[in-house]
Amino acid sequence: MNKPATGIQARHREETRERILAAAERVFAEYGYEGASFGRIAQEVNLPKSNVVYYFETKKKLYRLVVEDIFNVWRQAADNIQPDSDPEQALGEYIDTKLELARVRPHGSKVWANEIIQRAPIVQDYLENELRDWTNDRISVIDGWIDRGMIRPINARNLLYAIWATTQHYADFTHQIQTLNDDKELSETQWSETKRAVKDILINGISKG
Amino acid sequence: MNKPATGIQARHREETRERILAAAERVFAEYGYEGASFGRIAQEVNLPKSNVVYYFETKKKLYRLVVEDIFNVWRQAADNIQPDSDPEQALGEYIDTKLELARVRPHGSKVWANEIIQRAPIVQDYLENELRDWTNDRISVIDGWIDRGMIRPINARNLLYAIWATTQHYADFTHQIQTLNDDKELSETQWSETKRAVKDILINGISKG
DNA sequence: AAATTTCTTGTACGTTCGGTCAATCTTTTT
DNA sequence: AAAAAGATTGACCGAACGTACAAGAAATTT
Numbered sequence: 441m442n443k444p445a446t447g448i449q450a451r452h453r454e455e456t457r458e459r460i461l462a463a464a465e466r467v468f469a470e471y472g473y474e475g476a477s478f479g480r481i482a483q484e485v486n487l488p489k490s491n492v493v494y495y496f497e498t499k500k501k502l503y504r505l506v507v508e509d510i511f512n513v514w515r516q517a518a519d520n521i522q523p524d525s526d527p528e529q530a531l532g533e534y535i536d537t538k539l540e541l542a543r544v545r546p547h548g549s550k551v552w553a554n555e556i557i558q559r560a561p562i563v564q565d566y567l568e569n570e571l572r573d574w575t576n577d578r579i580s581v582i583d584g585w586i587d588r589g590m591i592r593p594i595n596a597r598n599l600l601y602a603i604w605a606t607t608q609h610y611a612d613f614t615h616q617i618q619t620l621n622d623d624k625e626l627s628e629t630q631w632s633e634t635k636r637a638v639k640d641i642l643i644n645g646i647s648k649g
Numbered sequence: 650m651n652k653p654a655t656g657i658q659a660r661h662r663e664e665t666r667e668r669i670l671a672a673a674e675r676v677f678a679e680y681g682y683e684g685a686s687f688g689r690i691a692q693e694v695n696l697p698k699s700n701v702v703y704y705f706e707t708k709k710k711l712y713r714l715v716v717e718d719i720f721n722v723w724r725q726a727a728d729n730i731q732p733d734s735d736p737e738q739a740l741g742e743y744i745d746t747k748l749e750l751a752r753v754r755p756h757g758s759k760v761w762a763n764e765i766i767q768r769a770p771i772v773q774d775y776l777e778n779e780l781r782d783w784t785n786d787r788i789s790v791i792d793g794w795i796d797r798g799m800i801r802p803i804n805a806r807n808l809l810y811a812i813w814a815t816t817q818h819y820a821d822f823t824h825q826i827q828t829l830n831d832d833k834e835l836s837e838t839q840w841s842e843t844k845r846a847v848k849d850i851l852i853n854g855i856s857k858g
Numbered sequence: 859a860a861a862t863t864t865c866t867t868g869t870a871c872g873t874t875c876g877g878t879c880a881a882t883c884t885t886t887t888t
Numbered sequence: 889a890a891a892a893a894g895a896t897t898g899a900c901c902g903a904a905c906g907t908a909c910a911a912g913a914a915a916t917t918t
Contacts, residue, residue: 449864449915470767475683477905488867493907495865550766557759558679559824567828575829592853598846601826602815609814615768617810619776620784637807644801645850658885658894665895686875697897702877704895 453495459485460492465506469550473503473558500562507555507563510548511570517541521578527585528647532639535603539635542611543626549611575600591646599646606638662704668694669701674715678759682712682767709771716764716772719757720779726750730787736794737856741848744812748844751820752835758820784809800855808855815847 463484467476478499482489496502517537520530542549560567575597582596610617618625626634672693676685687708691698705711726746729739751758769776784806791805819826827834835843 447916453865472681472683472763472767474681475767478907479905490867490869490907490909491865494867497907499906553762553766553821554681556822556825557762558681558684560828564828567825568832571825572829594850595842595846597829598843599850601818601822602811602847602850605814605818605822606811609810612762613765613810613814616765616776616780619769619773620781620806623777633804634807637804638811641803641808641811641854642850644854656886662895687877688875698875699877699879699898700896703897706877708876 456485456487457495460487460495460502461505461509464502465509465547465551468503468506468554469547472554473499473562476503503551504562506548506551508566510545510552511566513541513545513548514538515570515574518574518578521581523581523584527582527591528643531603531646532643535607535639535642536635538603538607539610539631539638542607542609542614543631546611546614549608553608553612589648592648594646599642602645603642606642610634665694665696666704669696669704669711670714670718673711674718674756674760677712677715677763678756681763682708682771685712712760713771715757715760717775719754719761720775722750722754722757723747724779724783727783727787730790732790732793736791736800737852740812740855741852744816744848744851745844747812747816748819748840748847751816751818751823752840755820755823758817762817762821798857801857803855808851812851815851819843 460481464476464481467481467484470476471480476499478489478492481502482492485492492502496505518534520533522530555561555563578600579596582591582599585591586593586596621630669690673685673690676690676693679685680689685708687698687701690711691701694701701711705714727743729742731739764770764772787809788805791800791808794800795802795805830839
């Protein structure tokens with residue numbers, strides 16, 4: 441798909457694109473779609489505005505790439521939710537991975553949240569296809585576990601939503617959590633404790649006996 | 650605090666202010682702070698832009714009123730979390746109420762989410778005072794329950810976050826949920842099932858035995 | 859090394875927006 | 889009913905934004 445990046449120019453192009461995309465994720469997260477501007481993104485990567493436009497043409501196209509990226513990262517995080525997995529372990533790992541993503545890539549999550557809150561004006565087609573199919577697959581797996589008596593008969597869809605909501609909360613509401621933590625970032629220890637506690641609460645809700 | 654609203658003028662003023670506030674909540678939710686404009690809000694209530702400006706002076710002031718309003722509604726929803734309440738019932742009612750608010754007033758929740766995602770540029774002082782005190786009070790109550798052996802020793806703060814995240818998810822991510830529900834609004838039955846399932850998952854995580 | 863393609867950058871244009879202001883109309887107070 | 893206060897509205901302004909464009913610099917291809 442991508443060119444192998446021979447030559448000085450091609451290599452430099454990829455590098456610049458990546459830098460712009462990273463900055464765009466931050467700026468879209470912090471200011472919202474309308475609030476973000478080419479000017480501010482350009483400033484963050486120390487390039488003239490017109491150069492950023494040259495690489496991505498329109499704000500909409502740049503934004504879409506940012507949104508699709510975070511979705512694909514999340515999709516991978518659920519790879520281990522398979523019919524033959526151990527439910528508690530698979531979901532535990534899924535929660536761990538999503539919380540780790542909330543920690544190291546909070547901006548992508550915020551952009552996604554913003555897009556959904558505003559009724560997906562840009563990526564609605566993505567929701568109707570990729571997201572819908574992917575979600576239904578995961579629900580089938582969980583229902584399969586229930587059929588085989590491996591977990592309590594909970595509502596698979598609402599469980600999935602609870603996991604999404606809780607894990608993404610730590611990305612989207614970072615600022616609130618930080619304020620309630622006396623304006624300090626969560627420490628290493630607090631993150632571990634959070635992972636343990638979230639699994640404790642959610643997994644306890646599904647296990648038998 | 651408010652004038653008793655005698656006379657035609659005063660009554661009409663209150664009425665107009667309310668209509669504008671309701672429209673502003675919708676518009677801020679749907680377009681974000683930057684994306685929302687006096688023009689669009691004015692259009693929704695069929696008034697000239699300058700009249701809306703006359704009532705609220707600046708966009709910031711109007712926005713702040715909207716944000717404070719939803720916070721106060723949420724605060725009330727937790728009134729029954731008291732030391733002498735039955736934990737499972739009190740938290741169950743809290744979840745029910747918050748889900749009902751997610752259903753009937755999704756816009757306020759979205760505005761709050763947006764504000765927090767963007768690092769509370771307008772209401773940071775609110776977080777530092779009202780929200781922080783209120784949260785610590787609730788955590789004390791839950792820890793009290795744990796001390797008296799009424800629930801499992803879970804992490805009270807993370808439990809609170811899980812409840813917020815999960816309930817508000819049904820407001821903030823309405824559009825995604827609807828898309829995954831074949832583009833249909835959740836039915837009466839589905840809302841009941843959701844309330845049951847969310848309580849099932851979260852409350853099961855705290856109960857003893 | 860000449861020709862071609864790709865990248866860089868400053869300028870400029872049309873639009874939208876928040877907010878001001880003054881003129882007019884309506885309600886309340888005296 | 890005269891005077892004062894409050895409400896309504898259209899016109900207007902300066903700033904910011906998305907993006908089109910042209911002209912030159914650099915890299916690549918021939």
